[in-house]
Amino acid sequence: MIDPITGLGIVALMGALATIAGAAEDLESDVGSQSNPNSQVQLAAQMDFPHRIFNKAISGEPPAYGLWCATGATVASVLLAQNMSVIFAIAIGSLAGAILLGLFSVTAHMGRTASQKRFKQPIYMDMVIGHVPSIIAHGFIAVFCIISFSYIMDHVLSHPFPLPLLAFLWGITAGAIGSSTGDVHYGAEREFQNQPFGCGLNAAYSGNIVRKAESGLRNGIDNVWACAKFGGPVTGLALGFTVFFDNWRSTVFSGVNAVIAGLIIVLILILANRLVEVQGRKAYGPFKDEDGGAETA
Amino acid sequence: MSAVEGGPASGGLPPNKVIAIGVIGGLAGIYLTMLNQTFNTTIFSVMGGIGSIFAVVWGADAVRRVCSYGLGTGVPSIGMVALGMGIVAAIFGLILPETGILQIPAILGPVISFIVAALIGLVIGLLSNKILNMNIPIMEKSMIEIAGAGCLVMMGLSASIAGSFAFNDAILPSVVSTGYIALVFIGGAMTILHPFNANLGPDESQYRTLYVAVEKAAIIMVIAGFASLTAIDAVSAALTMLVGLLIFLVYFNKFMKSVHREAYKVVGTGLLPSAEELE
Amino acid sequence: MIDLISIALITLGGVLIGLGVHFIPVGGAPAAMAQATGVGTGTVQLAAGAGLTGLISAGFMYNFLATSGSFTTSDFILVLASGAVGAMIMITVTMFIGQLVYVYCVGVPPVSAKVDVDPITGDRQDIYVSKGTEGHGVPTVSFVSGTIGALFGGMGGSLVYVQLMQIGNAPSDPAIVALAGIFATGVFYVNAVLASYNIGGTIEGFHDPKFKRVPKAIISCLVASLLCAIIAVPIMGGVS
Numbered sequence: 001m002i003d004p005i006t007g008l009g010i011v012a013l014m015g016a017l018a019t020i021a022g023a024a025e026d027l028e029s030d031v032g033s034q035s036n037p038n039s040q041v042q043l044a045a046q047m048d049f050p051h052r053i054f055n056k057a058i059s060g061e062p063p064a065y066g067l068w069c070a071t072g073a074t075v076a077s078v079l080l081a082q083n084m085s086v087i088f089a090i091a092i093g094s095l096a097g098a099i100l101l102g103l104f105s106v107t108a109h110m111g112r113t114a115s116q117k118r119f120k121q122p123i124y125m126d127m128v129i130g131h132v133p134s135i136i137a138h139g140f141i142a143v144f145c146i147i148s149f150s151y152i153m154d155h156v157l158s159h160p161f162p163l164p165l166l167a168f169l170w171g172i173t174a175g176a177i178g179s180s181t182g183d184v185h186y187g188a189e190r191e192f193q194n195q196p197f198g199c200g201l202n203a204a205y206s207g208n209i210v211r212k213a214e215s216g217l218r219n220g221i222d223n224v225w226a227c228a229k230f231g232g233p234v235t236g237l238a239l240g241f242t243v244f245f246d247n248w249r250s251t252v253f254s255g256v257n258a259v260i261a262g263l264i265i266v267l268i269l270i271l272a273n274r275l276v277e278v279q280g281r282k283a284y285g286p287f288k289d290e291d292g293g294a295e296t297a
Numbered sequence: 298m299s300a301v302e303g304g305p306a307s308g309g310l311p312p313n314k315v316i317a318i319g320v321i322g323g324l325a326g327i328y329l330t331m332l333n334q335t336f337n338t339t340i341f342s343v344m345g346g347i348g349s350i351f352a353v354v355w356g357a358d359a360v361r362r363v364c365s366y367g368l369g370t371g372v373p374s375i376g377m378v379a380l381g382m383g384i385v386a387a388i389f390g391l392i393l394p395e396t397g398i399l400q401i402p403a404i405l406g407p408v409i410s411f412i413v414a415a416l417i418g419l420v421i422g423l424l425s426n427k428i429l430n431m432n433i434p435i436m437e438k439s440m441i442e443i444a445g446a447g448c449l450v451m452m453g454l455s456a457s458i459a460g461s462f463a464f465n466d467a468i469l470p471s472v473v474s475t476g477y478i479a480l481v482f483i484g485g486a487m488t489i490l491h492p493f494n495a496n497l498g499p500d501e502s503q504y505r506t507l508y509v510a511v512e513k514a515a516i517i518m519v520i521a522g523f524a525s526l527t528a529i530d531a532v533s534a535a536l537t538m539l540v541g542l543l544i545f546l547v548y549f550n551k552f553m554k555s556v557h558r559e560a561y562k563v564v565g566t567g568l569l570p571s572a573e574e575l576e
Numbered sequence: 577m578i579d580l581i582s583i584a585l586i587t588l589g590g591v592l593i594g595l596g597v598h599f600i601p602v603g604g605a606p607a608a609m610a611q612a613t614g615v616g617t618g619t620v621q622l623a624a625g626a627g628l629t630g631l632i633s634a635g636f637m638y639n640f641l642a643t644s645g646s647f648t649t650s651d652f653i654l655v656l657a658s659g660a661v662g663a664m665i666m667i668t669v670t671m672f673i674g675q676l677v678y679v680y681c682v683g684v685p686p687v688s689a690k691v692d693v694d695p696i697t698g699d700r701q702d703i704y705v706s707k708g709t710e711g712h713g714v715p716t717v718s719f720v721s722g723t724i725g726a727l728f729g730g731m732g733g734s735l736v737y738v739q740l741m742q743i744g745n746a747p748s749d750p751a752i753v754a755l756a757g758i759f760a761t762g763v764f765y766v767n768a769v770l771a772s773y774n775i776g777g778t779i780e781g782f783h784d785p786k787f788k789r790v791p792k793a794i795i796s797c798l799v800a801s802l803l804c805a806i807i808a809v810p811i812m813g814g815v816s
Contacts, residue, residue, distance in 0.1 A: 036608035036616055042498075050569050059487060059494050060373040062621040067487045070480040074524050077475060081527045096520070103516060104487075107509050107552065108495040114505065114560040115498025120575055123556070126566040159632070160639040160753045162476025168483055169628045169761070173666060176625025179608075179617040181673045187608035187616065188682040198683040200610040202708025217569065230681050238673035242666045246633055249661075255654060258637075262661030266723060269668040273675055273719050274697070277686045280679035280713065285687075286703035374620040374769045381765035384758060389807045398810055413807065420803055421770065424796040429774045474751040478758050 007251040010156055014149040015244030018174075021145030022239030023232040025065065025174050026182030028138035030190075030227040031131055031220040032056030032105055034064070035179040037187025040209050042112065045121035047207035052124060054131045054220040055112045058104045061183075062175035065142070069171030072097030072143045073150065073164040080163075090147050097147075098140035102132050131220050138224075146170050149243060157247070170243075177238045185231030190223055198284045309503055312362060316442065319355020320411075323348045323449035327407045330456045339460040339529035343537045346518035349453030349485075350511055350544065356446030356489035357510035361503065363439035364493055372497070375443065376490025380482055382421065383447025386414035391452070391464040407462060410448050418444030443489065450485040450514075454521045457537055460529040471528035480524065484517040502559060508552040515544035579813070583805040585739045590767045590801025592732030594793045597623045597771035598786075599725025600667070601718035604778045606710070610682045613689055613711030613780045614718060615674050619772040620765070622670070623729050626663040627764050630730025631737055633662025635757065638738055642747035656734050663730025667722050671714045678713040686713030690784050696720060711780070721781030732767075736760040743812040756812065763804050767797045 028034075033041050034056045041053050058064045076093030080086065106128060113123045150167040153159045159166060191209045192201050213222045224232075249261040326348015332341040356379060364372050390410025394403040401409070422440030425431045433439075452462060458477055459467035472478050492509040496502075522537030557563050600623055601614035608616030615622055637658035641651045678684050687704040688694065689711030694701055696717045705711050714722070737760040744752035774793040775786050 036605040036618075039605040040609065048575055050575070052569065057494055057497065059376070059490055060618055060621045062625055063373050063377060063483060063487055063490070066479075066483040070483050071520055074477050074480045074520065077477075078524055078526050096523075100516065100520075104491065104495075104513070107512070108491070110553070110556045110560075111496040111505060111509060112498055114556045115496050115501040117500040117559060117561045119499075120561045120570050122567065122570065123560050123563045124566055125563060157636075158639075160635055160748070160750070161632070161757050162474065162479075162750060162754050164476035165479040165754055165757050166476075166632065168479035169632055169757075172621075173625045173629045176617065176621050177666075177670050177673075180615045180622055180625075180670050181677055183608055184610065184616045184674060184677045185681050188610040188678075188684075192609070199706035200682065200684040200709045200712045202706075203606070203611050203710075204708050206609070206611075211569070231677065234673050234676055238669050241669045241673075242629065245665050245669070246629065246662050249665075250633070250636060250658070254640075256657075259654065259657045259661050262658075262665055266661070266664045266668050269672045270716075270719060270723065273668075273672050273714070274716055276672075276675050276679050277697075277713075277716060280685040281687075281699070281704060283679075283685070284683060285685045286700070287706045374618065374772060377620065377624075377765045378769040381762040381769070384762040385766075385804050385807055388755070388759075389811050392811050396810060396813070417800075417803055417807075421766070421800055424770065424799055425773055428792050428796050429770070430792075431773055469751050469755075473754045473758075476754055478754060482758060482761070 004252065010152060011244060011247045011251050014152055014247060015240045017145040017149040018243035019236040019240030021142045021174060022177060023236030024138050024141035024145065025178040026235035027224050027228055027232040028135055028142055029061055029178055029183060030186045030224045030231065031138060032135045033220060033223070034058060035061045035183050037183050037191060040187065040191050040207060043207035044209045045116045045119040049207060049209065049211060050121045051209065051211045052127060052217045052219050054109055054127060056105050056108050057112050058108045060175070061179040062172045065171040065175035066168050068097035068101050068139060068143050069146050070164050070168040071100050072147050073167035076147060077163050086151065090144060090151060094140050094144035094147055097143040098136045101139040102136040105132055105135050127219060134221060142174070146174055173242065174239055177242065178235050181238050182227065182231035182235030186223060186227050190226050199287060312358070315355055315358040319352050319446055319449070322351025323355070323453060324407060324411065326351060327449070327452050327456050327462055330461060333460050339533040340536060342457045342460045342525060342529055342533050343540050345453045345457030346521055346537050346541060349450045349457070349518065350514040352446045352449035352453060353488045353514035354507055354510045356443050356450065357492040357506060359439050359442035359446060360490055361493040361506055363433065363435060366433045372494040373490050376486045378421070379443035379447035379489055380451065380486040382417045382444040383414055383451050383485070384482055386410050386417055386444065387448045387451040389413055391462055391468065395465050403463065407452055410452060411445055414444040414448035415441045447485060447489060450489065451481055454481045454485060454517065457518065458521050458525045458528055460525070460533070475527065477524045480520065484520065488513045488517055500559065505552060505555045505559065508548050508555060512545050512548035512552055515541045515548065519545065579743065579809050582739055582743055582809050583802070586736050586805035586808060587798060587801040589732040589735035589739065590763055590804065591794055591797045592728045592735065593627060593764055593767040594771040594797030595790065596725045596729030596732060597768050598775060598779060598790050598793060599721045599728065599782055601714055601722050601781045602778055610678060610684050610712040611709045612778065613687065613713065613715065614778065615671060615714065619775065619777055619779070620768045623768045624764060626667040626726045627729040627733040628761065629666040630659035630663030631733045631757065631760055634659030634734035634737055638741060639747060652738060655738050656731050659734025660727045660730040663726040664723055667726035671719055671722055675714050684712040686715045687711050688715045688718060688780055688783065690780050695783055717783050718781040733760055733764050736763050740808060740812050743809060759808055763801065766800055766804065770796050770800055
């Protein structure tokens, strides 16, 4: 058993790595437009709004990140078994995972766009060449950090699961968090900056995404620039909190106390959510004009 | 994210032909790894990977057919359930002859896995249609198919990593204990669900979807080959990687060609189509 | 010999996972555009993210308790609780941060479109639904519902894992651990997807009318998990 102070330091390090991983994960999905907000990018061409935004419909983020992390961890494990140094093994493994991500991005973007032939959406090759390296770079940071804290959990905190399995599970969690938090910034705000703020997106405007940038036509790189200001960092916070709180409670406390500590954290978050809810209701609502009106999406 | 709803999917290759390719190719690939034991080598591990490519093609085609009906949830979930069912069945079939509960020759393992996967698929398909009232006409058939395909992909990749499908002697120490099973699980799921998801749209074509299936299955085979470095000798592992890479390159090219042929237009760069052009 | 208790417990775990999915407020793709109440992702994915985080916590706790001596019934419950709390932490953090994005970034008040008054806080809901949407954000009732969902989901996943480990009876054998872990993941996905088909991919929580469909999902998950359990028990017993 490691002593509590070292344990806390390790847990903090894992939390920090998870924070970076979460932020990079979300920003990667903004460059390429993955997961649920991509339904609007897909719809845009159909609604006669052809665009220059990357259409990266690999799959939902959780299975996708499960695969990148499992691949990276598998390659790293093989290299570790050949006695390579830890950092190099994880870096090379993450590179393999990130390149895999790049390959999947290319087929997803080109396949989806080719399947929109009747809506006259062209494929711009400069976008493929310009976006894929950025996707790979963001993906590398995310995968590297996830495998790193999985490795720490595995070898320092002696978690029983083998590294690829642990990285796979954390990859799924990271993807689930990324698509639930940061992607909302991209989907509800950045894609629809042409709609008024403070009331959500009227379903009638679906597909009418912003296609022009400050200068020229908007692309995924412009989107990541905006989302790096809020969506990315808070996603990092979410993954960081999850990893930190979950390990903190079992490092500082043991047995029943760890469970109670966890429940207290949950309770605090429920109350904090209530505060935010009240503030949001005060700031934006009620939308009185629509009172009682039967609304259909 | 299902943009296309209703109606069966159409395409060049008839479903029964794809099923035949998947079942025969997948099982043949898994059984050909037995040549390893016959000739006392590991060079035939590559056959497991090739078998998994056939199974992926079948699985991707089945996903394509069932997802042409609106499922109410995204394409990915059906891939995950396929491998969820597949992994339970695959391990069961491979281990059953070795437990000694029933007197079955070990050689029947993959077939038992396959039948059990089909059975679980049938039950899940029936539950979805009869109890959950999904009312998708081909649900039972598709669930049998994707569970069966998922199971074959799992066994093929595992056999190519371990060099044999004997569970306790080969797969357990070199695929399960090392955790590579996570890669086999998610790699199989993604190769089955990604091709249709990546080509979803009104102008999707079966050939393009299946090119992606072959190409993605081949790239997972390369990684499986790399993982097999810890289980079998380096030459065999390199062979698996090399064959996988070759198949990947050939089919990636085919995919690119079909995109260039079928897209509205492929341009280096340019402005958006003008209003007149969109008319 | 057929281990009936193990089969029953693994089946129960599967049913808990299916039940848990119904509590998790998920709005699918429209929620990512603040057009529907709930977290903006798919049901299966969020449930899996939470449940598998719980599985990691449970694996930790099981390893700690089982390798350091005899494993008693109270230890068993402690592992389940640990898995459940792990999943609850993941989902509350996710919903809370998601809420921050909805309120401070998108600019919408959290509101449910399925009920007129929040059953927990008593806040009026219908007049806060903006035009052309079906609610947005995660109101308190959905938040609490999601927490309950993670409790069931995390507990179910851990139950499957722990019971498989108990049959394997070798807590420090990496093969048994990995097999039980990947099996639990497989069973988790089967049940989560079935439950998600039942609700058609979106639900606001236990106050949603769709929640009345729960019995159907319980029957389906019962049958599917029973099948998986009958298969899984001899496997774990047969690993040498």
